[in-house]
Amino acid sequence: MSSDSNHTPAQAGGNALAMAVLNSIQHPVILVNESGLIAFANWEAEAFFGASAAHLARYRISTFIPFGSPLLALIDQVRERRAPVNEYRVDLSSPRLGQDKLVDIYVAPVSNEPGSVVVVFQERSMADKIDRQLTHRAAARSVTGLASMLAHEIKNPLSGIRGAAQLLETSVGDEDRTLTRLICDETDRIVSLVDRMEVFSDERPVDRQPINIHSVLDHVKAVAKAGFARNIKISENYDPSLPPVFANRDQLVQVFLNLIKNAAEAVRDRPEGEITLTTAYRPGIRLSVAGTREKISLPLEFCVHDNGPGVPGDLLPHLFDPFITTKTNGSGLGLALVAKIIGGHGGIVECDSQNHRTTFRVLMPVSKDATLDDTPPIATGNNR
Numbered sequence: 001m002s003s004d005s006n007h008t009p010a011q012a013g014g015n016a017l018a019m020a021v022l023n024s025i026q027h028p029v030i031l032v033n034e035s036g037l038i039a040f041a042n043w044e045a046e047a048f049f050g051a052s053a054a055h056l057a058r059y060r061i062s063t064f065i066p067f068g069s070p071l072l073a074l075i076d077q078v079r080e081r082r083a084p085v086n087e088y089r090v091d092l093s094s095p096r097l098g099q100d101k102l103v104d105i106y107v108a109p110v111s112n113e114p115g116s117v118v119v120v121f122q123e124r125s126m127a128d129k130i131d132r133q134l135t136h137r138a139a140a141r142s143v144t145g146l147a148s149m150l151a152h153e154i155k156n157p158l159s160g161i162r163g164a165a166q167l168l169e170t171s172v173g174d175e176d177r178t179l180t181r182l183i184c185d186e187t188d189r190i191v192s193l194v195d196r197m198e199v200f201s202d203e204r205p206v207d208r209q210p211i212n213i214h215s216v217l218d219h220v221k222a223v224a225k226a227g228f229a230r231n232i233k234i235s236e237n238y239d240p241s242l243p244p245v246f247a248n249r250d251q252l253v254q255v256f257l258n259l260i261k262n263a264a265e266a267v268r269d270r271p272e273g274e275i276t277l278t279t280a281y282r283p284g285i286r287l288s289v290a291g292t293r294e295k296i297s298l299p300l301e302f303c304v305h306d307n308g309p310g311v312p313g314d315l316l317p318h319l320f321d322p323f324i325t326t327k328t329n330g331s332g333l334g335l336a337l338v339a340k341i342i343g344g345h346g347g348i349v350e351c352d353s354q355n356h357r358t359t360f361r362v363l364m365p366v367s368k369d370a371t372l373d374d375t376p377p378i379a380t381g382n383n384r
Helices: 007-025 042-049 071-080 122-170 172-200 213-226 249-269 332-346
Strands: 028-030 040-042 087-090 102-109 118-121 210-211 233-237 245-247 272-279 287-288 293-299 299-304 348-354 356-366
Touching: 007 040, 028 042, 042 118, 042 348, 071 087, 071 102, 071 118, 087 210, 122 356, 210 213, 210 249, 213 233, 213 272, 213 299, 233 287, 245 249, 245 356, 249 299, 249 356, 332 348
Parallel strands: 233 272
Antiparallel strands: 028 040, 028 118, 087 102, 102 118, 210 245, 272 299, 287 293, 299 356, 348 356
16 A cells, blocks of 8 residues: 555556445554554544544554553554454543444554554444344343233233222222222223233234334424423434335334433423434444344434433443333333334334433334435435
């Protein structure tokens, strides 16, 4: 990759092809020369470091990574041994690069450039989130048998208890009638909880069709503003050129009602509380289908952001597990249901929470009638 003004046409063509190949790689790739300068950076590396290749070329690699990072030791090791090295789960988080910069690193020497090494970064965040999503799906399936058992073994006796309480209510005084009313109310509450759990045992195929996600979000926003989010600001940042999502409309409404309700409860006590709904096209994310060689593209990103206090760090990895909640009277089934529905659609849902900024991100496939490659549609605007 060194500069040479006497390239033959064949060499020039080869360099152009090499550049095209490197820029098509969906991982940051850089060349660090013997002086420690970043002599080359592909497009993903520019995005990763937040600077152009020309800007990166003016500085040493040590300028852009945290002080004491093991990456510098790896580069020295490769130069000394002239052999490639892998290092996994290296934390490069810093004010310059941002938070959650956990990467796998591959460093290799360049044979015709003494002292130069190639560094390839593979961001762990998406892989880890997909692993967590698969765990969430397994957790949702594990509660299926429990839901079926509860429906059969609890709802029938509860109906008898409620009926007996109603009969007693007609023959007791006002003081005792309060107790019979309490029995009926608590029985209804338990039945309602069991009904919610029964959703997990529903394994029927989902009836899906091409859906305009913005019509779904507009409907959910109208419902929220008329009820639980009446006094909360809800703003939008939509990509109007987004292709249809292949989904069940009613289930999407249920998903985003749950997510917006969670956000509303998080910001309810904040004077400047705000919820933001965003949609975007994010090519390059593919999820393998278990038992097949098929890979599903998940380019559609739908987010619910809020500026509430955030999710406790120890709770974040388990947020979509059943019965996990921070609410005093919460059942812990709302987000588990969201994970089940999105998983049933072949998508993934994740949560990022830091610095009074929480984002629930849903990644889903496009409609079968739309283009399934990773070429983003032509945008006509960003705001709605």
